[in-house]
Amino acid sequence: MSQLERKTAGVPTLKRLPLYLRLLRKMKENGEEYASGTVVAKELGLDPIVVRKDLAITGAVGRPRLGFQMDEIIEAIEEFLGWSNTSEAFLVGVGSLGRALLGYQGFEQHGMRIAAAFDKDPAIIGTKVHGKTILDIEKMPGLAKRMHVQIGILTVTASVAQGVADAMIAGGIRAIWNFTPTNLTVPSHVILQREELASSLAVLSHRLLIEDSLAPKA
Structure with a gap:
């Protein structure tokens, strides 16, 4: 094809x-x-x-x-x-969501493996999360270039999201999976997929409200 x-x-x-x-x-x-x-x-x-x-x-x-x-x-x-061959990804931001994604075992079934995770917090750097040693974010661009990593997963706070995305792109990453509420600005050759968690919650809540309104009154 x-x-x-x-x-x-x-x-x-x-x-x-x-x-x-x-x-x-x-x-x-x-x-x-x-x-x-x-x-x-x-x-x-x-x-x-x-x-x-x-x-x-x-x-x-x-x-x-x-x-x-x-x-x-x-x-x-x-x-x-594109799931027939596993692609390696870097995750940046090892907070609650980042840790959850690191622990998810289903990514490799969908053609992706998180090869390394990064953070800027000295208390987190060097610790292990789900078997992966957390690396200093300063090492991310250079390591991405050496490993030819194409995918970046962004789970940082909104205030630093654009800067981290810029660092990913500088490292040669061409696809960013954005879990932050920030609208990122990226070059045209970079693929950007934003997860709208709030939008999904809004749909869920509204559907629940409609179901409740249609339910027979006791």
Whole structure:
């Protein structure tokens, strides 16, 4: 699949593909050899047409009356998402959220491994968190260059986020996963993905409010 074709996937499709992958892996563990778009749609409560279009964009080809061969469709999704080869990432900011991300074991299933973590607090530098020794942030740009690290995870306070992002870019990092509430300014060649935790909470809270308003009164 060409890079141009890979770019044609919209954000909604990219967000659904990991859901399919998780389900397909589970089906494979249960001994299933084939999976149809209809079955996947039913299990996830999605429109079958949407699922078929999403799976088709990966380049996988289904078999009549059988669907997609399990190993083939899993491999196609992983390759499409860039998860077939593990990429190393640097995490900067070892506070509560940073520690939680360091402890998450699922990243490698999604093609990413946190190779090192950095902080500026002398009380944290040199300590170990989930088996990783926390390094001085001053070492981050040079180490990123030597290791050719492409991904940076930003979990610092808002006041220093832009400066740390600039240091990441100086080290050759080309993709920043931003967990801060700061709107970063980055060059056009740098990919920026911001996690809007407050926005997700707003959606959750509003949906809960609506459900409460529709619930029968006691």
